[in-house]
Structure formats: C-alpha cells, structure tokens
Amino acid sequence: MFLWRAEVSPGVSVAFTDIHAGNLALHVGDDAAHVRRRRGELEGAAGLTPGSLRFMDQVHGSTVEMMEPGTAAPTADAMVSRGLPLAVMVADCIPAVLVAQDADGTPVLAAVHAGRPGIANGILPAAVERMRAAGATGIRAWLGPSICGKCYEVPADLRDQVAAQVPATRAETSWGTPALDLPAGARSQLEAAGVVVEYAGQCTLESEQLFSYRRSSTTGRFAGIVWSHD
Template sequence: MFHWRADILPGVSAAFTDEGAGNLALHVGDDPAAVQERRIRLEQSIGLEPQALRFMNQVHGTTVALMDAQSPVPVADAMVSRGLPLAVMVADCIPVLLAGESGSGPVLAAVHAGRPGVANGVLPAAVDSMKALGASRIRAWMGPSICGSCYEVPAALRDEVSALVPATRSTTSWGTPALDLPAGARSQLEAAGVDVEYSGACTLETETLYSYRRDRNTGRFAGLVWRND
C-alpha cells in the first residue's frame, strides 16, 4: 500500500502510496464509490477517521489553500494547515509534503508540483504561507515523480521552463531535450531555506507506481501528511 512511509517530526507522519492502495482520484473515470472506499481504507491504515484526509481539486496553478476543519474541498495546488491531515494526488508530477514547527504545533503542507507549478512558483508560495502561520525549520519530502532522464519535452518548452527555473534543464537518457522537475523543485526549496529530506523514485521507471507518461488511462497515487499523536 505504501511506497514510502516515515515519522518525520514528533507526532507527525508522511507517506506516499503505490498501486497497492489503488487509484485515489475521482477525476480519472473510476467508480466514485470504489475510490471513496479506497480512501477510507487508506485512512484506517494510518489511524484516521473516514474522510479526515483533505484532498484538493488540482488545476496546475499556484493557489495555496489555508485549511481548517470547516474548509470545503479547494481548487488549488497546495494546502497548508495547522495539523489537519492533507493529501496530494499525482501520476508523474511531484507530490511534495512539508512540515514545520511553530509555537502552536506543527504546520503542514501538501503540494502538487507539476511542470506549470514548478515554473510558476507553487512551492515558494506554499513555504511563504507556512511561514505566515509561524512555521520555522521547515523540511520537505518529495515523492516519486518522473525524472529528468525520462521527461522528454520539446526544445522550446525546455528553454521556456529552464529560463524561469534553471535547474530544470535536462537531457533524456536517449539524448533529447528534457526537464528535471525534481531538481527544479529542490532548487526552489533550498532557496527558500527548506531542507529536502527525501526524494522518491522515477514513476515512469517504477511499475508499482502510476505514471501518466507510461499509460494515459491510469490512476493516481497520493502523498499524505498527518498528525499521529
């Protein structure tokens, strides 16, 4: 069910699921009832009540939603909370989980960092929102995503994105233009003073993970961050 799972701060855990948890997305043509059942099983497996995880409607933007117990499902690509459990869904984009410390407890974030998000700064925006809530000593865990040796793009697109985020410029293992989104995300996080504690495998190269590049009719796995105290 989990590709990776760990306690990341006292009382806080993070995880990235794999195909063993099944598709967790409602927007890919799957049976909604089956998706909800999988989400509930996932929540039970990490000790949460049903529907405790906050999901978002991801649109490849830079909106950061500040979540509390009454917040509706946001249209956003990042969520920040004072300890509420958060989830982000992907199938080649980077699921980034962040946690920081504050005087009132942990500040958590889940970010969907695809090509537009990395290019337009969704990660720095999420970090800024965490700091506005008093977070310090922020750390990041970057889940599985397509790697810079596999993410082939047209040369013009590589030039456009790397002009904004130089670390993204890459070449595939077969010699064509590519983007290295994990390298770009890492560069942005480090520039914001955030340490990257973990970076996951390549989705395209890992059969137990969903990959849109490998199969467009695919599901989504999730990155999760939650309090377990």
C-alpha cells in the same frame, strides 16, 4: 498500500502510496464509490478518522489554500494546515509534503502538487511563504516519486521556457533529447527558500509500483499524505 512511510518528527508522519492502494482520484473516470472506499482504506491504514484526509481539486495552478476544520476541498495546488491531514495526488508530477511547527509547537503541514506548470509558476515557494505566514519555522520537505529528468522528454522550446524561470530544470533524456528535471527544479526552489529536502522518491515512469501518465494516459493517481497524530 504504502511505498514509503515514516514518522518524520514526533507526532507527524509522511507517506506515499503505491498501486496497491489503488487509484485515489475522482477525475480519471473511475467509479466514485470505489475511489471513496479506497480513500477510507488509506485513512484506516494511517490511523486517521474516516473522512478527515483533505484532498484538492488540482488544476496545475498556483493557488495555496489554508485549511481549517470544516473547510471544503479547495480548487488549488497546495494546502497548508495546522495539523489537519492533507493529501496530494499525482501520476508523474511531484507530490511534495512539507512539515514544520509554530512557536507553540503546533505542526504546520503542507501538501503541494508540483508539476511542470507549478514548478514554473512557483507553487512550492508560495506554499513555503504561506506556511511561514502561519508561523512555521524549521520547514522540511519530502519529494515523493515523480518522473525523472532522464525520462521526461519535452520539446526544446518548452524546456527553454521552463529553464528560463527555473534553471535547474534543464536536462536531457537518457537518449539525448531535451528534457525537464522537475525534482531538481523543486529542490533548487526549496533550498533557495531555506527549506531542507529530506527525501526524494524514485521515477514513476521507471517503477511498475507507481501510476505514470507518461507510461499510460489511462491511469490512476497515487498520493502523498502528511498528518499529525498522538
């Protein structure tokens, strides 16, 4: 079920699922009832109330939504909440989760879908800014499994375009062709924003425990989740 899971601060946990949790996305042609059952099993494994885990309709955009009790699933690529459980789904992009607290000690959480367009368009700094607007201090980040710079081959002009915006993304594959290193780009943006990166996951393309769109375009999505608990 969980590839990695930890209580990262008192009352707040972060986890990343693996293929044993199954596909958690409704948009990849899977049976919706099966997906909802798996989401329920994930909530149960995390000790969450059924139906409490918030998912997004992810569109590779730059929208950050503030989630409140009763808020419907947004069309966005980042969500921020005061303790409400959040999820982000990926199959090569970075599932980034961020944790902080406000002046009253209330957890301020974020889940971010950081793919190539998101990194280029600053979705991570935008999420950090929204967290700080909610009173967050001491923000820390966990970057879940994603495709690595040694495996993410792209055309040279695309590499140049993204690297012009985020220089740390410039890379080469292990076989010497142009590539993008999204985790390096994410780390550079977060560190520039004063966020401590606590964890970075393994390469999705290299791990059979994870879904990878580059390995197979017909595939599921695993999740990064963050939640508060007693």
